[in-house]
Amino acid sequence: MRPLKRIAVLAFVGLSWLAGSSRVLAEDTKGKWQFGFGLSYFATTDYIRSNADLAIASGVTGSCGEGALCPVGSTDDRPDINIMNQASIHDDFKLDFRASYGLTRWLAVEAAASYMNAPVGNIEFYNRNTTQGISAPNDTTTSGVNSACGPEAASLSHCWEWTPGAPDEVKRNTMLPVGTITEIPIHLSGLIRFRPESPLDPYIGLGFGYIMTNLKKGDEFNRTAALPLFSDPAAKVSVGDEGEYNINNRCLRENGGSCTNFHPGPLEANVKNAWEWHAVGGVDYYMSDHMSVYVDARYVWTSGSIDIRTDGAHQVRFGINDPGALMLQVQGKPGTTYNADDKSTWYLWEDIGVEANRHFHEAICPECKGDGFLETEDKNLSGAFDPQCPTAASPFCEDEGWLYQVPPGTRTLNRDALDQAVRIPCLACAHNNTFDTEDTNGNGYLDRYLVYGLDLCSTPEGVGNSRCSTTVPSHRYVWPQGCSQSPETLGPFQSLKESGCPPFLIPHTLPDPNDPTNPNKCLIDDVTQQCKLVYPSIGGTGSDDSADTIIIQGGRIRMGGFALGVGFKFTF
DSSP states (O other): OHHHHHHHHHHHHHHHHHHTOSOOOOOOOBTOEEEEEEEEEEEEOOOBOOOTTOEEESSOTTTTOTTOOOOEEEEOSSOGGGGGOOBEEOOEEEEEEEEEEESSSSEEEEEEEEEEEEEEEOEEEEEEEEEOOBOOOOOOSOOSOOTTSSSSTTOSOOGGGOOBOOOEEEEEEEEEOOEEEEEEEEEEEEEEESOTTSSEEEEEEEEEEEEEEEEEEOHHHHHHHTSHHHHOTTOOEEEEEESSSOOTTOOOOTTOSOSEEEOOOOEEEEEOOEEEEEEEEEEEEESSSSEEEEEEEEEEEESOEEEEEETTBSSEEEEEOOGGGEEEEETTEEEEEOOTTOGGGOOBGGGTTOGGGHHIIIIIOGGGTTSSSEEESOTTOSSSOOOSOOOSSOOOOOOSSEEEEEOTTOOOOOGGGOSTTTEEEOGGGTTSOSOOBSOTTOSSSOOBOOOEEEEGGGSGGGTTOTTOSSOOSSOOEEBOTTOOSSGGGOOOGGGOOOOOOOOOOOOEEOBOTTSTTOTTOBOBOTTTSSBOEEOOOOOBSHHHHHOEEEEEOOEEEEOOEEEEEEEEEEEO
8 A cells, every 4th residue: 555655645745736836727627528647556445354363162152151261162274374464456556548528617527447457366375285204114013025015026124014103294375376457447427526717626526337357367376276186087175165264174065065075176266347336536737728637536336356266165175185195106116106007007916926825826826826817716706605506596606626817907707708718727626615716805806006105205206296395305105095904804895996905914813811921822713713813004094195284265356446546637
């Protein structure tokens, strides 16, 4: 507002000097035209309020005890200092052009047009990025090397040796420019003059008009709107709050639909042409019969506004999955990222002779190792072992010495062609009453193994990446999200899909609690009556993938406001 104050001071000084001039001229504008041009400073009076200091109490007044204030239940994530930011159309100068005709000595009609180009913004774009820290190796339960788990095939560090530490949390509180708006208002006014025969001729007026607009969004705004969260249909918001006010425990989507696991609509800013009403007041000072200077002020009311929305809402708070900060690397190919469409990046972990398949590949089917197919007795791909010979009730017999070959990533067989093309003989499998299969995790697929999850921000590739506010000096390995670490956590066969997960970790036994010092005695499983196997557990990527938060401010900025201007008029 400082330039506006300067114009007001200059206008006051100029009028004082003119009023004191010894030259006194008068001009009656009845039946005459006036044409003028000038410069004014326009201050938009509306802005988007910030919710950064929003706090929600846990109860209403009086419900928390006599004279006691209710404790705060939740607060907005953003720094309270954000309330000092007022997202608006920035105050700026505009060029004015006007023409009027005197209907009487006291009354004139005026048509005016202006041109203004002003910045719009800045809106709050807040991001809290949480990455899972990994502690130093701490493995006291396993021994030996599982070459299927680790940063590389030859690495001495294994996935299960890393346990989650305290997550790193990086907050970015950005003020995002929206762009620039061009406004061309056209005004039609009726003016009443108070001293038509005096050189100092004040006037007031009312009128209406139409504001033509164009909004050019800035490069930074466009880059933000092109983030994968908005541009990639596969990107999902795990949970979202939308509306004018949003906090952690409130769920609302203004455009309908579920508040969880959805792809949000775009980040956008729009403006439309609009009608307006205005009031005007000013004064002309005539330096000659045909030339005058003027100072006037105008106030404009309009419903027209710049509308800034994300997913159709004026403000959003998104909890987002963070696959961009987790790279899935391929074993034996350091630096190679997994690509589901590129078979060279697949690692068929059930097909390469991992420890869990040692017996199958050595005693049952040595030729099955590394052949690219899932070999299994499960002829009907039901996930259940059907050892009985065909009957009317059970047409399948899966213990007759045949292994059926299933392509990786599928559970499809041509049941009309179950011949030598899709089955191989297996004498060691016949009538042993054992479910012989290469499918060690029982999900019906020959799984691709992505070896390990690697926090992108802990790699050289993370330097300069927009998702990585900071980088760390050492690699961080995490277990891929959603991957089972033991067979006990697998669900029903029919609901499972090809996982792309590592093989199960090497299990260990527990000592007999009644004889803990005897290494030959173990805790007995109540179901199998065998030694109870316990699988190591490591930190997954849950903290890294689902703890990130984005808050985007939006709203309507009405284009009305106050203008103070000076200029020249010519009378004919």
